[in-house]
Amino acid sequence: MKNENLGSNIGLALGGGAVLGAAHVGVFQALEDNGIRPAAITGTSIGAFIAAMYAFGLSLSEIEEIALDLDWLNISQVSLSRYGLLSNDKMGDLLDEVIGKVDFQEADITLAMIAADIRTGEKVVLDSGDVAMAVMASTCLPGIYTPVDHQEHLLVDGGIVENVPISPLKSMAVDSIIGVDLLSSQGLDSPDNIIDILVNAYNISTRNAIRIQLESADLVIAPDLSAFNMTDTGQVPELIQAGYEATQLIGND
Numbered sequence: 001m002k003n004e005n006l007g008s009n010i011g012l013a014l015g016g017g018a019v020l021g022a023a024h025v026g027v028f029q030a031l032e033d034n035g036i037r038p039a040a041i042t043g044t045s046i047g048a049f050i051a052a053m054y055a056f057g058l059s060l061s062e063i064e065e066i067a068l069d070l071d072w073l074n075i076s077q078v079s080l081s082r083y084g085l086l087s088n089d090k091m092g093d094l095l096d097e098v099i100g101k102v103d104f105q106e107a108d109i110t111l112a113m114i115a116a117d118i119r120t121g122e123k124v125v126l127d128s129g130d131v132a133m134a135v136m137a138s139t140c141l142p143g144i145y146t147p148v149d150h151q152e153h154l155l156v157d158g159g160i161v162e163n164v165p166i167s168p169l170k171s172m173a174v175d176s177i178i179g180v181d182l183l184s185s186q187g188l189d190s191p192d193n194i195i196d197i198l199v200n201a202y203n204i205s206t207r208n209a210i211r212i213q214l215e216s217a218d219l220v221i222a223p224d225l226s227a228f229n230m231t232d233t234g235q236v237p238e239l240i241q242a243g244y245e246a247t248q249l250i251g252n253d
Contacts, residue, residue, distance in 0.1 A: 009039040011174035013217070015164035015210070016045025016157070017182030018230035019239070022067045023223050024050040026243025027180055029060050033248075040110035040172045042165040044158040047180070048113040048138035049091070052131050055111040056099040066098060067236050083154075084146035088139060092132035104128050112168040113138045114158030115148070123161040124153055125168050163206055166216045179217035180243075181210055185226040221247050 012031075014024050024047060031037070043051030053063050081087070104111055104127050112127035115137040126134035137148040137155035148155040158165065164179045184207060191197045214220050223246035228235050 009173060009175045010036060011040040011042070011169035011172055011177045012038040012051075013165045013169060013177065013179045014041065014043040014047030014051050015180055015182050016047055016159040017186075017225075018046055019233055019235060020182040020186075020225050020228060020230055021046030021050055022236040022239035023182055023225060023243030023246075024180060025060060025064050025067060026223075026240040026245070027221055027247045028054060028063075029240075030244045030247030032060070038109060038178075040112075040169055040174050042112045042114070042168045043138065044114045044163050044165045045139050047165070048135050048158070049095070051111060051113070052095060052135050053099060055107040055109040056102060056131070057108050058098065062098075064236075064240060066094075067240075070236075071233055081146040084140075084142075084144060086145050088136050088145045091139060092136045095132040095135055099131070102131050104131055104134075107131075110172055112165070112172075114162045114165040114168070115140070115153075115155040116158055116161040117153045118142060118147055118156045119154045121161070122153075123158070123167075124155060127168065159206060162213060163210050164213045164217075166213050170216070176218040177216065178219045178221060179214050181214060181220060181222040182225060183207055183210060184222045185224045186230075187226055219250065221250060 041051045041055050050063065112125055113134045115124045115126055117124055126137065133148060133150065137150060138158045140148055140156045142156040142160065163183065164181050166177060166179055169177045186203065188200050188203060189196065191200055223242045225242060228239060
């Protein structure tokens with residue numbers, strides 16, 4: 001990968017994609033191997049989780065270890081709310097454990113995240129206050145996890161409004177923007193039931209929105225993750241490698 005045209009202050013936008021987010025670790029490793037350290041990082045959904053750990057100084061080996069140990073059962077618990085079946089409070093607890101109870105202003109790298117207000121459809125940029133709360137909001141799958149009630153917003157996964165969070169970087173002091181898209185290579189399965197229909201409809205709308213979002217990026221990293229699914233945590237090492245290889249190949253295109 002070459003960085004001559006990227007400038008010295010790079011903004012990195014990490015997209016959502018559930019378990020596919022492990023590829024972000026490989027992206028960071030390739031960037032570091034090429035002497036690139038972002039001046040600002042934004043994240044949506046799993047991208048917010050990875051961004052938070054990196055921005056608060058965890059090493060890539062530490063982040064990889066957390067990704068390898070991550071299990072949906074470890075970050076979920078049954079919820080009694082009428083708004084969701086589960087709570088992702090345990091994800092907030094995990095972040096508090098590994099980076100401490102911290103605010104955005106304490107980050108080593110400028111940090112922001114995207115969530116969606118499920119009441120209004122509004123995109124909400126989270127860049128102040130408690131980081132763990134923001135990650136919980138950005139990763140809160142609607143209908144699965146209980147929304148996060150924050151400052152008169154009822155927040156859910158930011159992927160439904162901006163899955164690759166380019167827009168917050170436009171107001172930051174960056175020379176160029178790199179977007180990391182985990183979903184463009186994901187195919188659609190032939191639907192067998194109404195749930196499959198709904199999932200495919202969501203994925204189609206999300207991918208169409210991502211194409212528009214990425215038009216504002218100076219560089220797009222889009223690993224070929226077509227061989228992987230979004231839920232199997234046993235794929236983490238291979239996903240990290242895929243993210244690394246896709247980033248290294250950018251300079252050879």
